Amino acid sequence: MSIDPLKLAGAKPKGKRPYFLDNPDVERVMAITMAVAQELAVMRERLDTVERLLESKGITQDDIENYTPPKDIAEQRGAWTQEYLARILRIYQQDIEALSKPDEQSSEEVGHELAKD
Amino acid sequence: MTQNYDGPPDYRNVGLHGMSPETTHDEKARFNFLAHLNRHLAANVLPGVRTAYETRVEPNNPKPNHRHQVRKALLKDPLFQHWSALRRGTMELRQQAGRWVTLRQAEELRDKAEEMTKDDPRLILDPTLELPNYLSKIDHHCMPGSYHDELIEGDVSGAANYDVGIFVTTGGGLGRFSDGGGHGVVKWMKENRPDFKPKRILDIGGGLGQNVVPVAQAYPDAEVICVDTGAPVLRYGLARAKSMGVENITFVQANGEDLSMYDDGSFDMIQSIMFLHETSVKAMPKIMAESHRLLAPGGIVMHVEQPQYAPEMPLYEQAIRDWDAFYNNEPFWTKMHELDLDQWMVDAGFDREHLVHGGVMAVVDATLFPEAAKDDVEDFGRKAAWHIVGGQKPVIATRQAA
Numbered sequence: 427m428s429i430d431p432l433k434l435a436g437a438k439p440k441g442k443r444p445y446f447l448d449n450p451d452v453e454r455v456m457a458i459t460m461a462v463a464q465e466l467a468v469m470r471e472r473l474d475t476v477e478r479l480l481e482s483k484g485i486t487q488d489d490i491e492n493y494t495p496p497k498d499i500a501e502q503r504g505a506w507t508q509e510y511l512a513r514i515l516r517i518y519q520q521d522i523e524a525l526s527k528p529d530e531q532s533s534e535e536v537g538h539e540l541a542k543d
Numbered sequence: 544m545t546q547n548y549d550g551p552p553d554y555r556n557v558g559l560h561g562m563s564p565e566t567t568h569d570e571k572a573r574f575n576f577l578a579h580l581n582r583h584l585a586a587n588v589l590p591g592v593r594t595a596y597e598t599r600v601e602p603n604n605p606k607p608n609h610r611h612q613v614r615k616a617l618l619k620d621p622l623f624q625h626w627s628a629l630r631r632g633t634m635e636l637r638q639q640a641g642r643w644v645t646l647r648q649a650e651e652l653r654d655k656a657e658e659m660t661k662d663d664p665r666l667i668l669d670p671t672l673e674l675p676n677y678l679s680k681i682d683h684h685c686m687p688g689s690y691h692d693e694l695i696e697g698d699v700s701g702a703a704n705y706d707v708g709i710f711v712t713t714g715g716g717l718g719r720f721s722d723g724g725g726h727g728v729v730k731w732m733k734e735n736r737p738d739f740k741p742k743r744i745l746d747i748g749g750g751l752g753q754n755v756v757p758v759a760q761a762y763p764d765a766e767v768i769c770v771d772t773g774a775p776v777l778r779y780g781l782a783r784a785k786s787m788g789v790e791n792i793t794f795v796q797a798n799g800e801d802l803s804m805y806d807d808g809s810f811d812m813i814q815s816i817m818f819l820h821e822t823s824v825k826a827m828p829k830i831m832a833e834s835h836r837l838l839a840p841g842g843i844v845m846h847v848e849q850p851q852y853a854p855e856m857p858l859y860e861q862a863i864r865d866w867d868a869f870y871n872n873e874p875f876w877t878k879m880h881e882l883d884l885d886q887w888m889v890d891a892g893f894d895r896e897h898l899v900h901g902g903v904m905a906v907v908d909a910t911l912f913p914e915a916a917k918d919d920v921e922d923f924g925r926k927a928a929w930h931i932v933g934g935q936k937p938v939i940a941t942r943q944a945a
Contacts (some may be wrong), residue, residue: 431642431643431647434642434694437688439686439871439872440682441680441681444624444869446623446627446628447628456628456629460629460632460636461636464573464577468576470567475568503717
């Protein structure tokens with residue numbers, strides 16, 4: 427393959443991009459959020475296909491709606507959700523840890539210090 | 544409850560032809576989501592922009608006398624800002640989604656097109672053709688590479704991306720083969736010129752031919768020429784048309800401003816569909832003059848576009864219709880829509896009494912696709928409903944000025 431589809435798919439079109447929101451950073455976050463929303467819809471549609479196929483094989487929507495995980499599976503799922511949230515909200519964890527170190531030096535500051543004779 | 548479902552159809556209903564790229568489950572789902580997102584923005588957010596305009600923008604900017612004043616006032620309103628950011632972002636997502644589909648199989652698509660068009664006299668390319676500035680300066684509708692860039696030799700991926708993505712932008716409003724405009728023109732012709740039997744038809748700026756294929760099918764005995772400046776769309780267009788069993792179209796790489804390779808009066812039907820707004824003030828008179836020169840006595844020229852900004856069109860509507868000009872890389876859209884096209888047609892040589900006007904709605908398979916005529920959601924500038932500005936040449940030439 428002589429071209430890189432992954433890189434080229436998201437290429438910028440010719441013509442300066444307009445930004446509409448007062449803070450362009452908010453618009454960037456919005457763009458990322460909508461891309462994630464898109465991927466969630468893609469996943470939801472795929473899951474729906476799986477459920478419909480299962481239905482044709484005898485597992486009905488009711489079976490899915492009424493499924494109650496046994497204790498061990500419920501715990502596995504709970505652990506997955508904990509891990510998931512910890513990943514997504516990592517920034518708050520780190521902000522909170524930093525609260526207890528108000529005088530912590532940055533790498534830049536440490537660097538200056540280490541560069542001194 | 545889906546009884547009153549009025550959303551876009553599933554992408555899997557889109558018609559497949561011999562050049563259709565393969566799409567995975569996730570890629571189809573992505574197109575579905577984006578079609579819905581566009582529809583949602585038009586149906587549920589844009590009406591709110593109007594309310595915001597009426598309740599908090601207009602009262603502070605009373606009596607605007609031009610659409611640009613309205614647009615500049617809207618630019619400061621948070622809801623317009625968010626709707627705009629979402630609409631722009633959706634177009635960028637659509638381009639990325641379509642390019643991902645088509646670039647990952649660029650070589651396969653190229654090979655397929657090559658196989659289907661090799662040594663075919665109906666593909667006439669001119670590698671020396673210079674790209675006009677209205678195409679080289681900006682990528683229309685945020686489509687990287689536009690209609691002309693080639694990433695590999697013999698590339699057709701840009702054309703394939705354009706083809707798969709029209710569904711997304713119009714929420715399926717252009718029908719199975721994104722050809723509702725072409726079918727609309729055919730319907731108009733059959734209703735208004737039932738006995739017309741064109742022998743030679745020209746489509747200017749016809750791209751990959753999606754709107755000329757229905758015309759070629761409606762007039763199977765006619766010789767049809769589709770001209771465009773982009774080699775990728777022409778290669779793809781011929782392969783696509785042939786795979787649909789349409790054999791009477793020749794795809795020619797040329798600039799509509801100079802079609803001197805064709806004789807005076809050598810076409811009896813000439814159309815441009817959603818094309819003039821992608822040209823310029825300098826190019827349009829040349830295109831119109833060429834279409835007048837090329838038209839045979841008894842023939843008809845039709846330019847099909849979104850409605851012009853007539854004085855009776857509210858300035859708010861004009862400002863929203865202008866959105867694509869400023870924020871979706873359609874730079875000439877705004878100027879084109881304020882021009883007196885009738886006068887331009889007269890200046891090109893048509894008699895005013897022989898001008899043609901009409902309305903065209905996309906004709907689609909209504910069992911699956913939304914019909915513009917029955918849809919009260921107005922995505923200004925993108926609804927599949929257009930105006931014809933055209934002209935005829937009388938069979939007996941009018942008296943020449945002494």
